[in-house]
Amino acid sequence: MNNQKASPWKSIKLGLSVLFGLIVFAYGFQITKVNLEELRSETRQESLVRVTRALANPDLFEYEREEAVINQPFYTPCPENATVPTSDESGAYIVVTPACANPGEIVTVEGFNFAPYSIGPVRFVPGSDITNIVTLGRENAETDGNGHFVLEMEIPDRPSDDVQYIRATIRTNVGSPHLTKTAYDTWEKIVETVFLALLATVFGTLFAVPLSFIAARNLMKPVRSPLTSLSFSLLGWPIGMAVGIFIVRLVSQFIAPFTSNLLVNILLVLIVPALLSVVIRWALPEEDTTIPTSGLRATRFIVLVIATLIGFVWMYQFSALLMNSGNLIAPKLGVFTFLGYFLVQIGDIFQVSIPVVGALAAGSVAGNFFGKLGQNISEKLNSGTVKIINLVSSATAGATVFGLIGWLVEWLYQLGRPEYTQTGPIVIGALLGLLLALTTKPKDTLPTGLVIYYVTRTILNTLRSVEALVMAIVFVIAVGIGPFAGVMALGLHTIVSLAKLYSEQVESIQAGPLEAITATGANRLQTIIYAVVPQIVPPYISYTMYRWDINVRMSTIIGFVGGGGIGFLLQQNINLLNYRAASAQMIAIAIVVSLMDYISSVMREKVV
Amino acid sequence: MLQIKNLTKIYDGGVKALDNVSFDVPDGQFLAVIGLSGSGKSTLLRCINRLIEPTDGQILWNGEDITKATPEEMRRIRRKIGMVFQHFNLVHRSKVITNVLAGRLGYTNPAWGLVNRFPKSDIEKAIKQLERVGIADKANHRADELSGGQQQRVGIARALMQDPEMILADEPVASLDPVLAHSIMKHLEDINDSDGVTVLCSLHFLDLVHRYADRVVALNQGQLVFEGLPKEIDDKKFKDIYGRDAERVG
Numbered sequence: 001m002n003n004q005k006a007s008p009w010k011s012i013k014l015g016l017s018v019l020f021g022l023i024v025f026a027y028g029f030q031i032t033k034v035n036l037e038e039l040r041s042e043t044r045q046e047s048l049v050r051v052t053r054a055l056a057n058p059d060l061f062e063y064e065r066e067e068a069v070i071n072q073p074f075y076t077p078c079p080e081n082a083t084v085p086t087s088d089e090s091g092a093y094i095v096v097t098p099a100c101a102n103p104g105e106i107v108t109v110e111g112f113n114f115a116p117y118s119i120g121p122v123r124f125v126p127g128s129d130i131t132n133i134v135t136l137g138r139e140n141a142e143t144d145g146n147g148h149f150v151l152e153m154e155i156p157d158r159p160s161d162d163v164q165y166i167r168a169t170i171r172t173n174v175g176s177p178h179l180t181k182t183a184y185d186t187w188e189k190i191v192e193t194v195f196l197a198l199l200a201t202v203f204g205t206l207f208a209v210p211l212s213f214i215a216a217r218n219l220m221k222p223v224r225s226p227l228t229s230l231s232f233s234l235l236g237w238p239i240g241m242a243v244g245i246f247i248v249r250l251v252s253q254f255i256a257p258f259t260s261n262l263l264v265n266i267l268l269v270l271i272v273p274a275l276l277s278v279v280i281r282w283a284l285p286e287e288d289t290t291i292p293t294s295g296l297r298a299t300r301f302i303v304l305v306i307a308t309l310i311g312f313v314w315m316y317q318f319s320a321l322l323m324n325s326g327n328l329i330a331p332k333l334g335v336f337t338f339l340g341y342f343l344v345q346i347g348d349i350f351q352v353s354i355p356v357v358g359a360l361a362a363g364s365v366a367g368n369f370f371g372k373l374g375q376n377i378s379e380k381l382n383s384g385t386v387k388i389i390n391l392v393s394s395a396t397a398g399a400t401v402f403g404l405i406g407w408l409v410e411w412l413y414q415l416g417r418p419e420y421t422q423t424g425p426i427v428i429g430a431l432l433g434l435l436l437a438l439t440t441k442p443k444d445t446l447p448t449g450l451v452i453y454y455v456t457r458t459i460l461n462t463l464r465s466v467e468a469l470v471m472a473i474v475f476v477i478a479v480g481i482g483p484f485a486g487v488m489a490l491g492l493h494t495i496v497s498l499a500k501l502y503s504e505q506v507e508s509i510q511a512g513p514l515e516a517i518t519a520t521g522a523n524r525l526q527t528i529i530y531a532v533v534p535q536i537v538p539p540y541i542s543y544t545m546y547r548w549d550i551n552v553r554m555s556t557i558i559g560f561v562g563g564g565g566i567g568f569l570l571q572q573n574i575n576l577l578n579y580r581a582a583s584a585q586m587i588a589i590a591i592v593v594s595l596m597d598y599i600s601s602v603m604r605e606k607v608v
Numbered sequence: 609m610l611q612i613k614n615l616t617k618i619y620d621g622g623v624k625a626l627d628n629v630s631f632d633v634p635d636g637q638f639l640a641v642i643g644l645s646g647s648g649k650s651t652l653l654r655c656i657n658r659l660i661e662p663t664d665g666q667i668l669w670n671g672e673d674i675t676k677a678t679p680e681e682m683r684r685i686r687r688k689i690g691m692v693f694q695h696f697n698l699v700h701r702s703k704v705i706t707n708v709l710a711g712r713l714g715y716t717n718p719a720w721g722l723v724n725r726f727p728k729s730d731i732e733k734a735i736k737q738l739e740r741v742g743i744a745d746k747a748n749h750r751a752d753e754l755s756g757g758q759q760q761r762v763g764i765a766r767a768l769m770q771d772p773e774m775i776l777a778d779e780p781v782a783s784l785d786p787v788l789a790h791s792i793m794k795h796l797e798d799i800n801d802s803d804g805v806t807v808l809c810s811l812h813f814l815d816l817v818h819r820y821a822d823r824v825v826a827l828n829q830g831q832l833v834f835e836g837l838p839k840e841i842d843d844k845k846f847k848d849i850y851g852r853d854a855e856r857v858g
């Protein structure tokens with residue numbers, strides 16, 4: 001191996017690089033404050049021992065305790081005329097030899113008739129008050145099988161003519177051990193931790209699945225659309241969303257007076273779906289063998305719009321039903337009150353999300369409809385006309401998109417400078433749109449799918465590089481300390497990392513079935529459902545389990561930054577130097593993590 | 609009547625897979641497409657249902673220009689064109705019956721696909737198609753539990769579900785043994801004869817061409833080099849199609 005020629009220059013280079021390495025290393029040592037002396041110092045070692053002992057002795061179980069408190073009168077120095085007190089030997093008692101002594105002298109304290117195998121302190125009680133809780137000196141007594149102990153103690157420097165006392169407080173455990181408060185708290189928090197992980201995983205998965213399809217190159221690459229269709233669709237979305245929100249508002253105002261009565265809720269929630277299913281069956285026939293006439297299509301569309309409106313009425317009634325029934329039953333459930341509040345909360349979340357659903361639904365309908373209109377224009381009209389339409393629609397679409405982004409910036413930062421957030425973006429957007437329309441041939445298709453793919457991928461990769469713990473800090477600032485911030489942070493991190501993993505699975509599916517299903521005339525949605533989904537179910541399940549495992553781990557420490565779960569308790573106890581409690585929490589974490597690891601590996605084995 | 613006019617396909621890398629190809633296929637004909645590997649057979653068949661976008665030229669089917677169809681029109685056209693593949697292209701993890709039902713997707717409303725629902729009539733129809741190709745007993749097996757020959761029958765049943773007016777078969781028997789090859793070809797022949805379905809089938813073996821095809825088109829490096837009856841392929845024509853050094857086998 002060493003067949004290179006010796007060269008002084010090489011050796012110097014080696015020496016220099018070693019020197020450089022040493023400097024870097026030394027600098028590293030300095031800034032990370034590596035200091036072995038610290039470890040060796042007396043105080044450090046002592047506290048290390050203390051911490052280790054506490055950790056080995058988690059605060060999980062405790063006994064009810066019985067105390068035997070015996071006060072033996074004692075004189076120091078020995079009195080000249082008073083008699084030396086003797087011990088009352090009827091129950092437990094202590095004998096001090098000698099019976100009196102000068103300050104600083106050592107006496108022997110012997111105890112009799114105490115509970116066997118018990119421990120407790122023997123202390124000197126200064127002053128003549130037998131109930132004094134201020135004591136001096138402390139020796140630990142440990143009784144043998146006969147309830148007897150012997151120890152020596154030094155009489156403190158508290159000379160007095162009055163009687164003083166030597167007190168033995170021997171404590172015995174009675175009954176069977178029971179869980180400490182720490183154990184209960186730990187249990188409560190570990191449950192919170194597991195559920196935090198579960199919620200984050202469920203929400204994360206729900207969002208990651210659709211995202212993974214638009215982050216998959218093989219699905220997005222064939223998606224191309226002519227500029228006319230693209231710009232029409234871009235215009236359709238915001239218009240549709242605005243209309244959607246407006247309509248949902250109207251519906252909610254119309255329905256508001258009818259939501260307070262539980263009976264009305266139940267009635268409508270049950271009747272409306274039956275009605276809707278009949279209507280939808282007619283308007284969305286399972287199969288169209290012949291092409292429907294445009295009149296029939298229009299009627300079906302109108303019927304569907306009306307059905308959607310009724311659908312929103314149903315959603316409002318449903319959320320009202322949840323809240324009303326939750327409020328009604330919550331006080332009557334006793335231990336299960338939380339179930340009632342759960343209903344109320346779900347109803348609330350549902351209600352808040354109705355306008356969002358409405359906006360998205362109307363937006364996608366309008367976007368789709370306008371897109372198809374654009375597609376038809378681009379296919380059927382001649383190039384010159386299409387070019388003119390493109391110039392106009394593309395400029396308008398650009399202006400709209402940039403204008404909306406500007407509006408968002410204004411809303412977020414409140415700059416108050418319309419030239420930056422309104423006129424500026426609108427003009428730039430319009431110009432970019434014009435430029436795009438000028439440079440593309442009127443009927444050429446643009447790789448819309450690939451653009452969406454790259455944008456999605458970039459966002460996913462950026463977010464994925466942010467640690468979940470950092471996200472938790474951001475969310476703690478945004479929504480306050482507590483498990484909600486933790487769920488948001490873990491959920492977001494789950495979305496981005498699962499979307500990436502999932503989309504890689506989508507990219508590695510067999511292309512053959514995709515081709516075959518497309519050839520039958522299936523549209524994109526059907527192709528995904530029948531050709532893609534069956535191929536990706538097993539890896540999706542296995543990745544989700546894996547992620548749940550990670551989330552349990554993460555949720556145990558996310559509390560360190562205020563994200564809820566057991567980490568919060570652990571950190572508090574460490575800061576309060578309450579190591580026995582911290583030890584209990586660490587044990588809980590270890591058990592839960594290894595249990596999750598085991599469960600998830602078993603389940604992954606089963607599905608794959 | 610299917611009319612291919614000056615069809616050209618140039619792939620992104622610059623490969624000219626089809627070079628100004630023109631020919632007609634009358635309704636109900638069994639047309640064989642032959643040519644060396646890489647001559648453009650798959651590209652030609654996939655251009656017809658636009659799984660591959662042609663670069664130039666026209667494809668007229670009953671007077672309608674397929675190359676100009678909007679996505680919605682394309683859905684209506686595709687559902688009348690069944691396709692059978694060399695590697696069967698079944699969804700392995702799905703049941704046989706689901707694979708067959710998938711042939712109906714061009715007709716069913718996409719909204720119902722979300723709940724994985726087909727009309728009862730379609731399910732009965734699917735069973736009937738499976739009976740026709742002789743594997744009704746496998747309906748509830750997973751597709752990848754079937755042998756190659758059985759999988760290709762499922763492929764044919766799927767195409768039949770479309771009530772096709774034309775079937776494109778891209779080397780349907782290339783991965784099967786000779787006995788199975790004949791049984792699959794017989795199914796296609798039967799569909800052609802009794803249902804009057806036009807069949808465009810690319811083939812590698814001339815004996816199959818002689819046995820099943822009404823007419824032949826041959827491609828060589830993307831160009832149409834022969835068009836005529838199977839029996840017209842003499843030694844000279846053979847060398848035009850397969851090259852100077854080719855030897856006739858079988």
Ligand SMILES: Nc1ncnc2c1ncn2[C@@H]1O[C@H](COP(=O)(O)OP(=O)(O)OP(=O)(O)O)[C@@H](O)[C@H]1O
Nearest residue numbers: 619620621623625644645646647648649650651652
């Ligand atoms: N997706 C593609 N991108 C670029 N070139 C391609 C692509 N698909 C096929 N080609 C090229 O186009 C030419 C024709 O290919 P095609 O698959 O149509 O041939 P074929 O006659 O079906 O061959 P085989 O008998 O092997 O199936 C070949 O040179 C091939 O390399």
Ligand SMILES: [Mg+2]
Nearest residue numbers: 649650651778
């Ligand atoms: Mg091929």
